[in-house]
Amino acid sequence: MSERDWPLIRSRNGWLSEKQSLSALRRAGGGNSQSEVSANHQFGEEQVSRSSLVAGNEVSLLSDGPDTYGAMLEAIHRARKLILLESYILDNDAVGTRFAEALTERSKAGVTVAVMVDSVGTLSTPNAYFDALQQAGIIVVHFNPIDPLRSWFGWTLNERDHRKVLVVDGKVGFTGGLNLSEVYSSRPGRSGARRKVLAGENAPWRDTHVRIRGPAAMDLQREFLRGWAEQGGPPLLAAATVVAANQSDAGTMPGQDLVRIVATSPDEGSAIYWTLLGAINRAQHSVHITMAYFVPNREFLDALEDASNRGVDVELVLPGFSDFWMVFHAGRAHYTELLKSKVRIYERRDALLHAKTAVIDGIWSTVGSSNIDWRSFVHNHELNAIVLGPSFGAQMEAQFDKDRNASVPVMLNEWNQRSWNFVLRERVALLFAYWL
Numbered sequence: 001m002s003e004r005d006w007p008l009i010r011s012r013n014g015w016l017s018e019k020q021s022l023s024a025l026r027r028a029g030g031g032n033s034q035s036e037v038s039a040n041h042q043f044g045e046e047q048v049s050r051s052s053l054v055a056g057n058e059v060s061l062l063s064d065g066p067d068t069y070g071a072m073l074e075a076i077h078r079a080r081k082l083i084l085l086e087s088y089i090l091d092n093d094a095v096g097t098r099f100a101e102a103l104t105e106r107s108k109a110g111v112t113v114a115v116m117v118d119s120v121g122t123l124s125t126p127n128a129y130f131d132a133l134q135q136a137g138i139i140v141v142h143f144n145p146i147d148p149l150r151s152w153f154g155w156t157l158n159e160r161d162h163r164k165v166l167v168v169d170g171k172v173g174f175t176g177g178l179n180l181s182e183v184y185s186s187r188p189g190r191s192g193a194r195r196k197v198l199a200g201e202n203a204p205w206r207d208t209h210v211r212i213r214g215p216a217a218m219d220l221q222r223e224f225l226r227g228w229a230e231q232g233g234p235p236l237l238a239a240a241t242v243v244a245a246n247q248s249d250a251g252t253m254p255g256q257d258l259v260r261i262v263a264t265s266p267d268e269g270s271a272i273y274w275t276l277l278g279a280i281n282r283a284q285h286s287v288h289i290t291m292a293y294f295v296p297n298r299e300f301l302d303a304l305e306d307a308s309n310r311g312v313d314v315e316l317v318l319p320g321f322s323d324f325w326m327v328f329h330a331g332r333a334h335y336t337e338l339l340k341s342k343v344r345i346y347e348r349r350d351a352l353l354h355a356k357t358a359v360i361d362g363i364w365s366t367v368g369s370s371n372i373d374w375r376s377f378v379h380n381h382e383l384n385a386i387v388l389g390p391s392f393g394a395q396m397e398a399q400f401d402k403d404r405n406a407s408v409p410v411m412l413n414e415w416n417q418r419s420w421n422f423v424l425r426e427r428v429a430l431l432f433a434y435w436l
Contacts, residue, residue: 007042009258011055012215024055028258028388029363037258037363037388041282045386048278049262049271057214058255059387061367061395062176063355063402065184068209069095075168075211076102082236083113084224086165088121088369089179092129099180100129104136113138114236116228118161119145121179141233143381158435159266162369162380164209165224173217175261175385176209176367177292177356184354204351206403208290210367210385216259223263223383258388263381264370270377272370272384277303279360286313286361288400292354293371294318294331295433300372301334305341314342317403320349326429327373333426339412346407353403356384359396364388367396374434 009021016024022039029037046052062068076083076099083106090096107113115133117125119142130140143161166174178184186204212220225236264270280287280303287307294316296304308314316338322328335345356372359365368384370376387393 005043006039007046007053009053009055010215016055024258025388027256028390030390038282041278042388044278045260045275048274049260051219051260051262051271053258053260053388054214054216054219055256055258056254057212057216057257057259059213059257059259059385059392060211061392061399062174062209062211063206063399065095065178065186065205065207068174068176068178068207069098069180069185071211072166072174073098073102075166075172075174076106079106079111079168081111081169082167083111084165084167084221084228084236085114086116086161086163086224086227087180088118088160088162088164089181090115090117090122090125090129091179091181091183092125093182095180095182095185096125096129100133103133103138107137112236114141114224114228114233115139116141116143116161116224116231116233118143120157120160121162139234139236141228141231143227143231158379160380161227162376163223163227163263163383164369165220165383167217167221167224170218170221171213173212173220174209175212175220175369175383177207177354177369178209206348206351206353206355208355208357208367208399210387212259212385213254214257214259216261216385219259219261220383223261226263227381256389257392260386260388261383262368262386263383264377265381266379270370270382272366272368272382273300273377275386276358276366276372279358279364279366280304280307283307283312283360286315287358288313288315288317288360288397289358289372290317290353290355290400290403291358291372292319292356293322293324293327293373293376295327295371295373296331296334297374301337304338304343308342313344315344315346315400315404317346317348317353317400317407319353320347320408321352323352325425326432328429329422329425330429330433332422333430335410335415336412339410339415345410346404347410348403348407350406355403357396357399359393359400362393362397363390365393365396378434
């Protein structure tokens with residue numbers, strides 16, 4: 001156990017002192033030292049996640065595909081030394097073509113470009129797409145390639161890279177829930193969303209990403225390089241140059257947001273789960289969660305119900321339909337219990353909800369790739385950004401209000417009158433919850 005009892009906070013200029021760290025936490029908590037950004041809680045998060053808080057960042061919320069892709073492509077076009085791109089899905093469609101063209105142009109301009117994609121997530125993407133990237137000088141690594149013969153040596157098909165990361169020159173980074181595919185390109189608001197999804201057509205999707213300007217981008221880069229090395233990717237010599245360049249302009253402080261990058265893998269357990277659970281257990285005023293796939297375990301359900309029972313405003317915005325029926329109905333199996341504990345539930349039915357976010361007490365926020373289900377917490381490689389501070393918290397609350405206002409409230413009396421076939425689906429889906 002360390003002798004210190006306060007969290008380490010790093011800035012572009014180095015580590016902050018205890019006094020500076022506590023002052024930064026007070027600012028992030030709006031002066032409330034008993035909130036979930038307290039030194040005690042953040043020290044615990046540091047021990048669980050094995051990652052430090054980073055000061056001096058500007059974090060912007062991106063709430064749909066068009067805005068996110070536009071911001072990512074702009075960052076790529078500005079790259080001078082290194083582009084790192086990691087995605088579960090990279091489709092060979094209009095969006096995939098735009099990214100391929102942007103990456104190819106930068107590669108030919110002398111920028112080192114490295115792309116890591118999941119081999120299951122890109123199963124439908126033709127080899128020719130990746131061959132063209134490699135011919136342009138882009139280094140491509142496929143995460144955990146499908147190879148049944150390797151099962152004799154501990155290989156598992158179920159271990160997937162669900163992370164979504166872009167880092168440019170170690171100075172600006174992106175992460176969140178959006179894959180690189182045309183299905184994310186439509187904003188909510190179009191009619192017939194559920195019908196289009198069930199018919200296999202493009203429908204409006206609602207997802208969330210963040211852009212991080214500042215030293216926390218280097219933590220995103222560190223996690224990418226760690227996964228890259230584990231998958232046998234060739235050394236990226238330019239990375240050391242970017243690190244040196246990033247440290248050399250130490251006087252630049254893009255913003256005031258405190259950021260913690262939390263990456264998880266099946267071997268290490270889910271720090272994302274434990275940090276979110278801890279924040280809920282310490283919530284004083286509000287717990288607002290927007291979640292694509294919601295299949296909580298007993299401990300998580302207890303945390304939500306306990307928070308509600310002690311007077312915390314607990315609200316969930318969940319999908320009104322899904323591209324995966326078993327996850328959808330397994331989550332709905334918990335509605336009765338939650339509603340009885342005064343947890344308010346809303347279903348978004350005008351778009352396919354794919355966001356994975358939470359904002360607690362308006363000052364502790366998380367955006368990332370991790371859902372609240374067994375697959376994210378046990379089987380996948382995931383990555384979330386935790387952001388402390390009222391400024392970004394206000395962005396999160398504003399987006400939560402938009403999602404809630406566009407959703408339909410689930411009322412206990414009406415829910416108890418749902419048809420028997422829905423109840424049957426819920427019970428069947430729960431049998432497979434661990435694998436969903």
